[in-house]
Amino acid sequence: MQSDLYNIGQAAKASGISAKMIRHYEEVGLLPAASRTFSGYRTYNHQDVHMLRFIRHSRDLGFSIKQIADLLSLWRDRNRPSSKVKQMALEHIEMLNQKIQELISMKSELTRLVSCCHGDERPDCPILDELAQDK
Amino acid sequence: MQSDLYNIGQAAKASGISAKMIRHYEEVGLLPAASRTFSGYRTYNHQDVHMLRFIRHSRDLGFSIKQIADLLSLWRDRNRPSSKVKQMALEHIEMLNQKIQELISMKSELTRLVSCCHGDERPDCPILDELAQDK
DNA sequence: TTAGACCTTACAACTATGGCAAGGTCAAGC
DNA sequence: GCTTGACCTTGCCATAGTTGTAAGGTCTAA
Structure with a gap:
């Protein structure tokens, strides 16, 4: 099924982070490099969008990118x-x-x-x- | 007399704005181009330092450079x-x-x-x- | 096949400030 | 006269986050 695949515009809408900023977050290493279609379009799945929402909520609370990187690694660490x-x-x-x-x-x-x-x-x-x- | 002439370091000390920022303010047009000595050093007089203090106080109150430019022109306008x-x-x-x-x-x-x-x-x-x- | 909406990269702008580098200038002391 | 250290010059880079623009490729529907 393709129903759980988003391109960057759809991921942007679903997460509330602009496509521009999604690319930026990828570039500075806050996000892992997105997988790509054959023609080079970025693709995102539900989990990716989930992570984007996490980032947006953290930004809304005023955390910096650096701090969000730390929060994300704590989030991913099941034993924190x-x-x-x-x-x-x-x-x-x-x-x-x-x-x-x-x-x-x-x-x-x-x-x-x-x-x-x-x-x-x-x-x-x-x-x-x-x-x-x-x- | 030269007693009322400052170079950029002295103007910085007297005004509380770093030499770096004084040059920057000149570059972006917040300050008029300073006069120079023969060898190219910027020179400032009492009135210039007075204006620098005005700028610093405005910055301390959180005004932006653009807003300070407006405040300065009001300040200079004796009929505002x-x-x-x-x-x-x-x-x-x-x-x-x-x-x-x-x-x-x-x-x-x-x-x-x-x-x-x-x-x-x-x-x-x-x-x-x-x-x-x-x- | 073409139009329009989308995607790609790359570059620059914005806020204000700091740092560094390479070089010129000045004043004091020897 | 020469050296030394403190100061000045310009210019470029960096920060943090976001936006805009430009030139081009891709996808989809008519």
């Missing part, structure tokens, strides 16, 4: 200790926290500046003044 | 309405908010997964299971 996965997740949460804090402090500083600016037709602007300050 | 600056700042705050929300939802989803995982020597792991789910 779940503590390893949990540790990776915890480290990633910590990184997310740092980024969130950075963005929040940018936001509060900018909010402070905005509240000082009357924002009308007059040219004097405390936002620009503070940006230009030597500090 | 402060409402324009305020609007840019508000839009940027909105973008920061979006990013913050994205990161927070990643974090809470991941936190949920982590709390489901016992994280010991056993291989069964709800985190990997959910990542692999078709959803």
